[in-house]
Amino acid sequence: MGSRSSHAALIPDEDSLRRETGFSQASLLRLYHRFRALDTNKKGYLSRMDLQQIGALAVNPLGDRIIDSFFPDGSLQVDFPDFVRVLAHFRPADDEDAGLRDPREPEPLNSRMNKLRFAFQLYDLDRDGKISRHEMLQVLRLMVGVQVTEEQLESIAERTVQEADEDGDGAVSFLEFAKEEEENGSGRQLVVSTTVCLKTQLPGRFLVMVISVWNYWKLLGIITTTAFIILL
């Protein structure tokens, strides 16, 4: 009861989160309800287990890597602000001219560079800023399972690293990765488009009070009326 309240004030630090991620209030509310739905034991944070429960994610070959991206630096919990910050990477990039943005402000989370950084860290497990041949091989193995032989995979990994590697250190750094994708222009693909883009307002305080008081007295009302009937 009252679990579906549209009260935006339920979200902690809502204003700063909105500014930081660029989500509209309606989208944030949606994501908050989603967060609560995934949080099965109502702990207030999500664990790896909660994300693994999503069937469609568990069958995604990169499912584990994607889940790892929510838990950087070995942490075991992700709270709502961090959850939203990761998802903010997938907002459609704003079409404004980069020159109009204030250079002193941090880059928005959904800028092309930040999207590519997110994709880069799916490859770069040990976070050393480079994708080695070994790391490339690991990701490839995740994506093909047992369908492809070791030799074939190794040759594919070798060829890919060679093509992208410019300074000849045998690994792909982030800049090389970004340059490769720049030529391809495929950063546009890291976008999840949703159909929620409505604005809502804070609900009327009086009405919320009335309804919460009613929720409190409901049980009392039931008891009194049944007692009334029985006594009659």
Added chain:
Amino acid sequence: MFLLLPFDSLIVNLLGISLTVLFTLLLVFIIVPAIFGVSFGIRKLYMKTLLKIFAWATLRMERGAKEKNHQLYKPYTNGIIAKDPTSLEEEIKEIRRSGSSKALDNTPEFELSDIFYFCRKGMETIMDDEVTKRFSAEELESWNLLSRTNYNFQYISLRLTVLWGLGVLIRYCFLLPLRIALAFTGISLLVVGTTMVGYLPNGRFKEFLSKHVHLMCYRICVRALTAIITYHDRKNRPRNGGICVANHTSPIDVIILASDGYYAMVGQVHGGLMGVIQRAMVRACPHVWFERSEVKDRHLVAKRLTEHVQDKSKLPILIFPEGTCINNTSVMMFKKGSFEIGATVYPVAIKYDPQFGDAFWNSSKYGMVTYLLRMMTSWAIVCSVWYLPPMTRETDEDAVQFANRVKAAIARQGGLVDLLWDGGLKREKVKDAFKEEQQRLYSKMIVGNHEDRSRS
């Protein structure tokens, strides 16, 4: 008691007597038709009036929202992800094509950007996936004057609040005690009636009587919930020696189906009130109750069900193969156990109209008593029941394929989404076979090309 002035005591007596008379009249007015299976059409009238009021309420809210130049929070039953269903191959080709300026016939085997597809799919499922949302109540398009389904608090005018208050008064002070009294009557009649019938010697008369006692009590329970049910295609109703299969939304499904036909129930033996009811019912006619320990043994279960089905004098079995309650927007995987028995299957599709009261039992959120209270304080439970033509297993089909065929028929008839996922996903993890399927498709893309290359 208190010392009342003569005038006051007159008023108290008058009030007390009139209320009691009113109440008893109502009870009689509702129970007697239930016994004979006659309906006065009052519930249908009630439903029509409510619909008009709901439409008016939504119009008021939209008008209120327009005045403030906002849009209402509209729930999306089809999920919030705006996507076209394309296959893995097409999407990855799209990704490669959109960036690459190289000629298409020179398609490389593997691109760094291939992971973007999996990454994006993963994020989409985190934001909104098909299965998790089936385990919470369906969202409504227009408000039904229950505070539990309202998302647009701020657009409610004074008139609407008054209407809502009136609704609360009617539901809690008038409908609820009435329904509780009816439910009480129904259940006690069931227990007493079946026990009495149980003392008779086995024979045609006993069967006849037990059927009618069951029917009468289920009808009273249906009225206790103010359930307005429309049955379609009653000529396809299950017959003896068959298995009736339906989609599961709540424990009320049993009452809804059993008030229009004679079934043998299948289930686990419970303690408490349920146990009393079960023991009484089994005296009148043979139901199949399993002990908790027997439930794990699939062979035993199958054996008992087969025995029951083969005895043509016994009533058709009622089974819900999903195994768990789903929120009535989709049908999940059917467990193959009941389809292995080899009897004729009579599928039934049940679709609730959530406008009048949401019948879905979210067992992780509400216990049984809270659930029943919520049911009894909604406006009504409106549903449609379709009896589909009977199906039998073909010779070249195995149990799983047969189960999927039946599931597809039920989903199509009820207008529900047909999902391949297991309802048990609520509690368990998914199988690896699906992941391997995706891996296979992707590897064909990068290695299949490799073979072409080595050939040329």
